[in-house]
Amino acid sequence: MSTTISTNTKWWNGGRSPFNISYGKVMMWYFLMSDAFTFGAFLISYGTIRFSVNHWADPNHVFNAFPLAGHANLPLVFVSLMTFILIFSSVTMVLAVHEGHKMNRKGVEKYMVLTILGGLAFLGCQAWEWTHMITGDHAVLVNGQIEYWGTTVTRNPWGVEVMHNGAMVATPGPIAFGGYFFGITGFHGFHVFSGVIINVTMLIKTRLGHFDQRGHYEMIEKAGLYWHFVDLVWVFVFLCFYLV
Amino acid sequence: MSSQISSPEITHAPEHAPGTSRIWRTFWVLSLLTIIELGLGYFLYFQHGHLSYAFTLSTKLLIAALTLAKAYYIVSIFMHLGDEIRNMIMTIIVPLMLFIWFIAAFLLDGNSWKNLRNTDAGSRPNKTEQHH
Numbered sequence: 295m296s297t298t299i300s301t302n303t304k305w306w307n308g309g310r311s312p313f314n315i316s317y318g319k320v321m322m323w324y325f326l327m328s329d330a331f332t333f334g335a336f337l338i339s340y341g342t343i344r345f346s347v348n349h350w351a352d353p354n355h356v357f358n359a360f361p362l363a364g365h366a367n368l369p370l371v372f373v374s375l376m377t378f379i380l381i382f383s384s385v386t387m388v389l390a391v392h393e394g395h396k397m398n399r400k401g402v403e404k405y406m407v408l409t410i411l412g413g414l415a416f417l418g419c420q421a422w423e424w425t426h427m428i429t430g431d432h433a434v435l436v437n438g439q440i441e442y443w444g445t446t447v448t449r450n451p452w453g454v455e456v457m458h459n460g461a462m463v464a465t466p467g468p469i470a471f472g473g474y475f476f477g478i479t480g481f482h483g484f485h486v487f488s489g490v491i492i493n494v495t496m497l498i499k500t501r502l503g504h505f506d507q508r509g510h511y512e513m514i515e516k517a518g519l520y521w522h523f524v525d526l527v528w529v530f531v532f533l534c535f536y537l538v
Numbered sequence: 539m540s541s542q543i544s545s546p547e548i549t550h551a552p553e554h555a556p557g558t559s560r561i562w563r564t565f566w567v568l569s570l571l572t573i574i575e576l577g578l579g580y581f582l583y584f585q586h587g588h589l590s591y592a593f594t595l596s597t598k599l600l601i602a603a604l605t606l607a608k609a610y611y612i613v614s615i616f617m618h619l620g621d622e623i624r625n626m627i628m629t630i631i632v633p634l635m636l637f638i639w640f641i642a643a644f645l646l647d648g649n650s651w652k653n654l655r656n657t658d659a660g661s662r663p664n665k666t667e668q669h670h
Contacts, residue, residue, distance in 0.1 A: 311548055313626035323619075323630055334637055338644045345648030348656065354583045370579055377572055385565045388616045392558055515618075522616045526609055533605040537579045538598040 322516045326523045329485075333527050336481065337534050340474040351452030351471050353536050356445070359426055373536045376419045377528065380486075383412025384525040387493075391518045394511025399500060402514060406497040409521065413490040420483045424476070435463045447472045475535060482531050485524045492517050564615040571608050575601050 313320060344350050354369035361372070386408040393401030431442035432451040435458050443451035443466075453467030496517045505511045578601050582594060589597075614620035619627055656664045 313629070314548055314623055315626055316548055320626070323626075327630055327633060330634065331636075334640065338640055341641070342644045342648035345645050346651035346655075348652065352586075354579075354586075369583055370576055374572070374576055378569070381565065381568050381572070384612065384616055385561060388561050389558060391618075392561065519617055522612055525616075526612045529605055529608050529612070533575075533602060537575060537601050 316512060318512065318516055319519070322519045326519060329523065330527075333478075333481070333530070336474075336478050337530060340470075340478060340534065343468070343470045343474070347468050349454045349467065351450065351467055353538075356427075356452055357423075357536055359430070361422055370536060372419070372423065373532065376416055376423075377532050379412055379416050379419065380525045380528050383409050383416070384522055386412060387518045387521045391511075391515050394505070394514040397506070397511065399503070399506060402500050402505075402511060403497065406493055406500060406514075410490055410493050410497065413486055413493065413521075416486055417483065417490070420479065420486075424479075427475075433463050435465050445472050445475070447476055478531060479535070482524070482527055485527065489517075489521050489524045492520060560615065564611050567611055568608055571604050571611075575604050578604075 311317070311320075357373055358367050358369040359372065360366065360368045386405045390402050390405035390409060393405060427445045429444055431444055434441050434443045434451040434453070435456060440458070440463065443449045445451060448469055450467035450469050450471045451464055452471065453465040455462045455464050457463075496514055499505065499513065500511075505513060578597055582589070582597055619630060653664065654660070
């Protein structure tokens with residue numbers, strides 16, 4: 295404890311922050327809590343539908359590609375890369391907050407740049423993954439005919455496999471798969487995107503010396519809370535869509 | 539003390555470690571947990587079709603538990619919630635307890651739907667194979 299707290303302080307009688315934390319940080323926490331419920335509701339809805347059907351797409355078959363690797367079967371590899379990118383950009387973010395506590399402007403700038411680069415790298419990965427999902431064709435047996443489908447919000451080529459002309463071929467799966475996948479990863483990607491915008495704004499304000507004039511780098515902390523939350527949500531998206 | 543107080547009504551500032559060792563230690567913990575999760579994910583992939591339903595489900599629950607551990611480290615260390623005073627921590631954690639009911643109720647509901655459909659609401663035996 296760097297500062298002693300008076301035992302006589304009337305925390306709830308006004309004039310003091312009840313939780314001894316700035317208004318901005320409390321409200322950021324409450325916003326993030328409400329956002330957690332939004333993401334939670336989406337993921338639980340997805341889980342409910344997935345539990346209610348007999349067959350669901352196997353993520354190891356759906357997400358097995360890697361850029362420039364052709365048709366090599368590499369389950370989990372690309373999404374692991376995305377996970378580590380986001381964890382690492384969380385580390386550079388917390389290092390930026392750390393430099394802010396020390397009032398070290400150059401340090402904050404350096405780590406904010408790295409955090410922004412991490413966010414852009416993640417968004418690039420997601421753009422590639424979506425493109426691959428939507429444009430990658432897979433044989434599907436539809437009304438006795440073989441068709442080639444990408445994965446979209448209206449088409450799911452990852453249904454039950456059946457025997458057709460001596461070979462196993464997939465049938466259409468529940469269309470909810472694409473809706474949930476693109477809906478939830480898209481909502482998360484939008485958070486990453488807005489997080490990058492916030493971080494760029496903070497970098498500009500740091501460079502302009504606004505926080506030095508203000509005497510503290512608390513805005514970096516609040517942007518950091520949002521950024522870590524984005525990483526936190528990804529941990530659960532990673533679990534629900536790719537691992538299980 | 540290195541940190542500054544942002545406004546006059548705040549008298550408490552958590553002690554921020556002078557070094558970054560705690561941050562890097564958390565990074566390695568998160569990486570290790572992710573690698574264990576991936577190891578279990580690959581285990582399920584390579585053993586697909588050779589494992590019982592109960593064993594597969596248990597492994598998936600273990601992966602979910604590791605994810606919760608990662609969430610704890612991110613929130614407690616990176617977001618510094620662990621450094622705030624106890625009442626602040628409780629206003630965040632206690633409402634999130636709603637998720638315990640939320641997840642259990644809805645996943646059980648989804649499972650019930652599946653059973654009702656597979657048995658025509660209980661009027662015939664369930665002959666549908668379990669696909670997971």
